[in-house]
Amino acid sequence: MAGGPWAGDPGRLARRLVEVLGDRGRVRTGLSDRQQHGRDLTVHPPHDPDVVVYPESTSEVRAVLRLAAQERVPVVPFGAGSSLEGHVIPVHGGISLDLTRMDAVLALDPVGRVARVQPGLTRSRFNAYLAREGLFFPVDPGADATLGGMAATNASGTNALRYGAMKHQVLGLEVVLAGGRVVRTGTLARGTGTAAALGGTACTGTGRDAATGVTGDIATGADGTRGAGEAVAGPNAALPGWDLTPLFVGSEGTLGVITTLEVRVYPLPEAVVAARVVFPVLEAAARAAVEVARRCPSATRIELLDERTLAAVNAYRGTAYPERPTLFLEWSGMPAAVEADAARGRQACEAYGGTGFVMERDPAGRDRLWDARHHAGLAVTAVAPGRKKLSTDVCVPLSQLPAAIRHARATVDALGFAAGIVAHAGDGNFHVLFAIDPSDPDELRRARQASAAIVRDALARGGTCTGEHGVGLGKRDYLRDQHGPAVAVMAALKALLDPLGILNPGKVLPET
Amino acid sequence: MAGGPWAGDPGRLARRLVEVLGDRGRVRTGLSDRQQHGRDLTVHPPHDPDVVVYPESTSEVRAVLRLAAQERVPVVPFGAGSSLEGHVIPVHGGISLDLTRMDAVLALDPVGRVARVQPGLTRSRFNAYLAREGLFFPVDPGADATLGGMAATNASGTNALRYGAMKHQVLGLEVVLAGGRVVRTGTLARGTGTAAALGGTACTGTGRDAATGVTGDIATGADGTRGAGEAVAGPNAALPGWDLTPLFVGSEGTLGVITTLEVRVYPLPEAVVAARVVFPVLEAAARAAVEVARRCPSATRIELLDERTLAAVNAYRGTAYPERPTLFLEWSGMPAAVEADAARGRQACEAYGGTGFVMERDPAGRDRLWDARHHAGLAVTAVAPGRKKLSTDVCVPLSQLPAAIRHARATVDALGFAAGIVAHAGDGNFHVLFAIDPSDPDELRRARQASAAIVRDALARGGTCTGEHGVGLGKRDYLRDQHGPAVAVMAALKALLDPLGILNPGKVLPET
Incomplete structure (x- = not known):
């Protein structure tokens, strides 16, 4: 890995990048561009890149990575900038590679x-785009992230219970490796091959009309009837030898730059029912969540918000939800299955003391209900101006969730925080949301202490220090605790694929 | 990679292995042990190992791999020996590492x-074992393979449409690397941690009572009701950094030896309906299969057998199925959803000319129906004594399946074969089953020519040369065509993890 901040000449680097891209407008060294690419919403300290580059094609990414290798300059990929562990902060300076102009749907096989x-x-x-075809992409991390960023961090979110995380959606990748070599992994076996399968005109991105690139080739008899919210997607096939795709999903820009993704998409479900239900105590809500997950095969979302989070949501959104531990639930699929499961789910909740069961069937009602959940993360800091976010992100086996949440609540209470808890409860993943005054080192220290205790507890339960946010800067110190000797294998892979240590240096792997 | 057959002294190797294991009975050099571990059911030429070793623990596998590195002797893991691409044939001799004595269920978290x-x-x-808990493991490659072998080859099979392949089930692994280093990947973060989550006494394996190791810790309120055949399993979580698990799933013993697996299990579905339906021509059956996959979210199996395969099955099993292209179908889940989907599926089949729709609801009827499918692979060679199997295994995007099957049939017909076709049609994966006289080099050459043409066609459609059987010896030559520059990355990973080239040498990666 690069040992410290890049010490080259930013002016010279910018000039060389302009030569390579042939476009002065897409190589930026101004303060606002640099600052925008040097920070996130969290407590991780900002550090600006020296240059921000906006490539528009794989060959431009190649050219930038080739130049970066020649100049030994760090490269940090940047998407929506919505990650929560400092992934996009160029801690060693260098180039922020902003991929937002590469935003096309290239092809769709419905x-x-x-x-x-x-x-x-x-x-x-x-x-x-997909909705016009009766399709959707299920991974929903809350923020309006980019698909590349979501793959790089293996994002998951509210729908993971039913559809899985990004790693379950990505079938193939085009990746530019350090030095500029391009590889295709997974079912993107050969560009021409997959193009034949996917066919069609590209649906182009920014600033251009999204011309449909849809192709379908069932010649006869298809009446367009779609199944309900089920995982009948592309080939589940093995691939020759080990699949390299998962090596890059979750690698957070440290092993290569993702320039194309081939992902599963799903039919919009026929019926959707959402519900919320209030519990007397937090642990009862967690136990009910586990039971709903067990009993309801058509459950797509089982989200838990504690009373503190709901108070923040009410303050931020002007809502009037009961400020008590609450489950937000959703079932989707065929109407009969969904209704039967919603009834089962209600029964399970009531067995744990759940009351005030509210169901929403129409889209507007459901959107209102999910609005609360989607703003939970923002609400916590929005209601505390000047404070920045620190979030835990452990994930434990489902059977361990109630005990892990109980432990987490006791830990934050003992350290004097009123931090709220939100959980993708059906998935065993939960967050303690701290709103930290970054100018108060003692507060930050105590929050980190709480976070460390929660991680230790999760690892002892067979869980992981990060369920969906990734490692970035924030979870590096736990990698050895969790993976043991496997970290040495990871470090060897990193050294193999990025021998100069210039791809997002200072992230994921612990200091050696 | 090792350049050629191991040229050491087998007697000395056996003596050293006995020293290491401390048990003469588990180090075998007799002809019958060696021959049993030197061949499979296919046309791949046999090659016996020098020694067969039967370890009973991870530490014994470690010891063998440490010794193998010292002695530079090849090691080939062996499970049920049911693989179809010569994976278990020790083409360079050395040690066949028979893992069948390590066959315990160590823990279960229901x-x-x-x-x-x-x-x-x-x-x-x-x-x-799982049935006693109302659970099951869905991956069904036909043969009664071992879980380790299934992971090593990323097996899939009839249920992959609904549940995915092995790579979707394996959450974590313990792997012994070349030289004897042990790593844990995935959610097997820390032995003690996962033990805490999984808990319980081990259900021990061979020759011992299978004492239940079941634990459950929902303290109250759980009535044991189970959901229907749905993927509400362990954490869908990201892991810190890139997950090493998928590197070993599908690595076919070339990167390490799998000594423990943590896998998802699923509740037995509430309702299951199976059916078969006959079509006038093969392509109509393929088109109907695609349509059933699209329209039936509760479909678990969509299997296609052509008229030639059914003739072989009738001859082998004494059945009287119509010898015409036939779909074997199954739906599972909640009763209402299953019945609705079966009706949809029937409608879709009839739109493509399907007739003679037979449904089976009770377990005995369903078992009879699936018996035909499960014996299809064996039937083809069983009815032609002295012949050995050569199977293609391409997988294409679902939209491409009818055209790919049409192409495959035309190819084998043009080359003068009456080879049958069976497809995991809902998954886009199909096999052309050749029964080859191994003493006829011209027949073997023509079959390989047909296989190559079918692979080329699949790659041009965005497919893969292997859908479920893996690479082994048989598909090595297609790796570069399919993966291009990514093969160099795979070779670099192999060199990194197995610098002496002694783990299953001669497999997966093409000759350099």
Whole structure:
């Protein structure tokens, strides 16, 4: 890994990048561009890049990475900047590689249910495009992240219970390795091959009309009826030898730059029912969540918000939710299955003391209900001006969730925090949300102490220090605790693929 | 990689192995042991190992791998020996590492739906164990393979449509690397941690009573009701950094020896309906299969057998199925959803000319129906004594399946073969089954020519040369065509993890 901040000449680097891209406008050294790419919403200290570059094609990314190797300059990929562990902060300076101009849907196979997209595409634009075909992309980390960023961090979120995380969606990648070599992994076996399968005109991105690139080739008899919210997507196939795709999903820009993704897409479900239900105590809500997950095969979302988080949501959104531990639930699929499961789910909740069961069937009602959940993360800091976010992100086996949440609550209370807890409860993943005054080192220290205790507890339960946010800067210190000797293998892979240590240096792997 | 057959002294090697294991009975050099570990059911030429070793623990596997590195002797892991691409044939001699004595279920968490097992456990014994808990393991490659072998080859099979392949089930691994280093990957973060989550007494394996190791810790209110055949399993979580698990799933013994697996298990579905339906022509059956996959979210199996395969099955099993292209179908889940989907599926089949729709609801009827499918692979060679199997295994995007099957049939017909075709049609994966006279080099050459043409066609459609059987010896030559520059990355990873080239040498990666 690069040992410290890049000490080269930023002016010279910018000039060389302009030569390479042939476009002065996409190589920026001004303070606002640099600051925008040097910080996130969290307590991780900012550090600006020396140059921000906006490539528009794989060959431009190649050219930048080739130059970066020649100049030994760090490169940090940047998407929506919504990550929570400092992933995009160029702690050693160098180049911030902003991929947001590579935002096209390149192709869609609605029969095989596979789409090929560029990394800068946001999930909201992707879903708007897919909706016209009766399809959607399920991974929902809350923020309107880019698909490339979501793959790089193996994002997951509210739908992971049913559909899995990014690693379950990504079938193939095009990746530019350090030095500029391009590899295709997974079912993106050969560009021409997959193009034949996906076919069609590209749906182009920014600033251009999104011309449909849809192809379908069931010649006869298809009436367009779609199944309900099920995982009948592209080939589940093995690949020859070990698949390199998962090596890059979750590598957080440290092993290569993702320039194309081939992902599963899913039919919009026929029926959706959302609900919320209030509990007397937090642990009862967690136990009910586990039971709903066990009993309801059509559950897509089982989200837990504690009373503190709901108070922040009410203050931030002007809502009037009961400020008590609450489950937000959703079932989707065929109407009969969904209704039967919603009834089962209600029964399970009531067995744990759940009351005030509210169901929403129409889209507007459901959107209102999920609005609370989606703003929970923002609400916690929004209601405390000047404070920045620190979030834990452990994930434990489902059977361990109630005890892990009980432990987490006791830990933050003992350290004098009123931090709220939100959980993707059906998935065993939960967050303690601290709103920290970054100018108060003692507060930060205590929050980190709480975070460390919660991680230790999760590891002891067979869990992981990060369920969906990734490692970045914030969880590096736990990697050895969790992986043991496997960290040495990871470090060897990093050294193999990035021998100069210039791809997002200072992230993921612990200091050696 | 090792350049050629091991040229050491087998007697000395055996003596050193006896020293290491302290048990003469588990180090075998007799002809019958060696021959049993030197061949498979296919046309791949046999080559016997010098020694067969039967370890009973991870530490014994470690000791063998440490010795193998000292002596520079090849090591080939061996499970049920049911693989179809010569994976277990020790083409360079050396040690066949028979893992069948490591066959315990180590722990089961029925709430988190995760089990920890040893690699030598067969799927039938695993399922017998799980059935007592109302659970099952879905991956069904046909043969009664071991879990370790299934992970090493990323096996899939009839249920992959709904549940995915092995790579979707394996949450974590314990792997012994070349030289004897042990790493744990995935959610097997820390032995003690996961033990805490999984808890309980081990269900021990061979020759011992299978004492239940079941634990559950939902303290109250759980009535044991189980959801229907859905993927609500262990954490979908990200892991810190890139996950090393998928590097070993599908690595076919070339990167390490799997000594423990943590896998998802699923609740037995509430309702299951199986059906078969006959078509006038093969392509109509393929088109109907695609349509059933699209329209039926509760479909678990969509299997296609052509008229030639059914003729072989009838001859082998004494059945009287119509010898015409046939779909074998299964739906599972909640009763209402299953019945609705079966009706949809029937409608879709009839739109493509399907007739003689037979449904089976009771277990005995369903078992009879699936018996035909499960014996298809064996039937083809069983009815032609002295012949050995050569199977293609391409997988294409679902939208491409009808055209790919049409191409495959035309190819084998043009080359003068009456080879049958069976497809995991909902998954885009199909096999052309050749029964080859191994003493006829011209026949073998023509079959390989057909296989190559089918692979080229699949790659041009965005598919893969192997959908579930893996690479082994048989698909090595296609790796570069499919992966291009990524093969160099794979070779570099192999060199990194197995610098002496002694783990299953001569497999997966093409000759350099």
